[in-house]
Amino acid sequence: MAALLRGSVTSCVFLLVLLAAFSCEVSRGEERAAGELRLETLVKPETCSVVSTLGDTLRIHYTGKLLDGKVIDSSLSTDPLVVELGKRAVIAGLEQSLVGLCEGQKIKATIPAHLAYGKKGYPPTIPGGAALEFEVEVVSLAQQTAWQKTVNDVFPLVCLALVPTLLGFVGLYLYTKSNAEKPSKKKDKKSKKK
Numbered sequence: 001m002a003a004l005l006r007g008s009v010t011s012c013v014f015l016l017v018l019l020a021a022f023s024c025e026v027s028r029g030e031e032r033a034a035g036e037l038r039l040e041t042l043v044k045p046e047t048c049s050v051v052s053t054l055g056d057t058l059r060i061h062y063t064g065k066l067l068d069g070k071v072i073d074s075s076l077s078t079d080p081l082v083v084e085l086g087k088r089a090v091i092a093g094l095e096q097s098l099v100g101l102c103e104g105q106k107i108k109a110t111i112p113a114h115l116a117y118g119k120k121g122y123p124p125t126i127p128g129g130a131a132l133e134f135e136v137e138v139v140s141l142a143q144q145t146a147w148q149k150t151v152n153d154v155f156p157l158v159c160l161a162l163v164p165t166l167l168g169f170v171g172l173y174l175y176t177k178s179n180a181e182k183p184s185k186k187k188d189k190k191s192k193k194k
Contacts, residue, residue, distance in 0.1 A: 036112065
């Protein structure tokens with residue numbers, strides 16, 4: 001009888017440990033989900049031949065809200081916002097959600113605090129640690145031209161190359177200047193005596 005009771009208790013303890021481990025994993029999964037950018041497509045055009053990529057320019061209408069539904073900003077009563085992807089003109093989560101969209105597409109993006117305004121928030125409108133929800137409509141999409149792509153890709157590299165080059169020229173100039181022969185005063189005195 002005691003052995004049977006011990007076996008039942010051991011089974012119950014084992015089941016409780018499994019249940020606790022499962023509930024911990026579920027809560028960790030919810031925390032991870034709360035920290036990730038979530039996108040939901042509300043409207044997608046039937047034909048979508050061109051999708052947005054970094055460097056493209058989008059004109060968007062948006063409405064930003066706190067998760068409790070309080071509107072924090074909207075472009076619906078003004079002109080569309082112009083966003084060049086990759087230039088960090090908007091918060092990181094919104095910029096990430098704009099990549100891969102078609103002209104005419106509407107999305108809802110739930111942006112965690114670390115991809116929005118972080119722990120500090122944007123007082124008094126956005127409290128610290130607040131996740132945001134944006135409904136966005138892509139009014140127009142202009143792909144970057146080959147020239148813009150070249151400038152965006154090559155210009156930073158040229159600037160990186162210019163800094164050491166300029167420093168090298170300054171160093172060379174200072175080196176030559178310090179090693180140049182200086183007229184000595186002794187020769188000048190001898191030439192005056194003669």
